Amino acid sequence: MIGIPHEVVQELYALSQQIREHEEAIEKLRAQQVAVLAQLNVNAANPAISNHSAAGNPPLRQNPAGHQAQPTLNNAIVDIFRKNGNQPLHVRQILEELVQSGFAFQGQDPGKTLTIRIYQCRDVERLGDGQFRAQPAALSEPAHLGGHAGAEYPKKRSKGATP
Numbered sequence: 071m072i073g074i075p076h077e078v079v080q081e082l083y084a085l086s087q088q089i090r091e092h093e094e095a096i097e098k099l100r101a102q103q104v105a106v107l108a109q110l111n112v113n114a115a116n117p118a119i120s121n122h123s124a125a126g127n128p129p130l131r132q133n134p135a136g137h138q139a140q141p142t143l144n145n146a147i148v149d150i151f152r153k154n155g156n157q158p159l160h161v162r163q164i165l166e167e168l169v170q171s172g173f174a175f176q177g178q179d180p181g182k183t184l185t186i187r188i189y190q191c192r193d194v195e196r197l198g199d200g201q202f203r204a205q206p207a208a209l210s211e212p213a214h215l216g217g218h219a220g221a222e223y224p225k226k227r228s229k230g231a232t233p
Contacts, residue, residue: 090190097142143184146173148193151204158201161185 141149150167151159159167165184168175177183188194193208 086190090192093187093190094142094144097144101142143173143187144191144193146171147188147191148204148208151194152209156203156206156209158197158203160200161188161202164188164202 146168147164150164150171151157154167161181161184165181168184169180175183188202189196193205194202195205196202
């Protein structure tokens with residue numbers, strides 16, 4: 071076993087948390103972008119619909135194909151657990167549910183993407199044997215909030231502290 075200083079591990083953990091937060095923000099922006107583009111398509115097809123909306127808060131209207139703007143992957147995963155009564159699921163089962171619900175992955179290997187992201191997802195806990203379930207706190211919150219407002223991070227220890 072390689073002895074990595076505790077401070078380095080803590081710093082890497084903090085950086086990985088920041089990366090996850092940035093990825094979630096990107097997903098939310100993509101969902102908003104899809105909603106705005108869908109709204110533009112609806113308004114172009116039906117000029118009777120007003121184009122007034124609060125800046126930065128586009129309405130989630132249906133696009134001409136009848137689909138709503140896609141939720142973030144984190145929210146979609148939690149919704150699957152909510153729908154299944156928070157039963158433990160394997161990544162393969164979660165992927166099947168996401169695909170059946172119409173979730174669109176960006177990339178060539180959705181299974182690999184989901185596997186990586188589910189291990190990073192704060193609202194999902196690992197049960198072992200490749201099974202996962204949602205954190206109870208994530209199930210009680212509405213899907214649009216994402217459950218991250220009160221997330222706690224481990225505190226950095228001073229250099230003299232022992233793990």
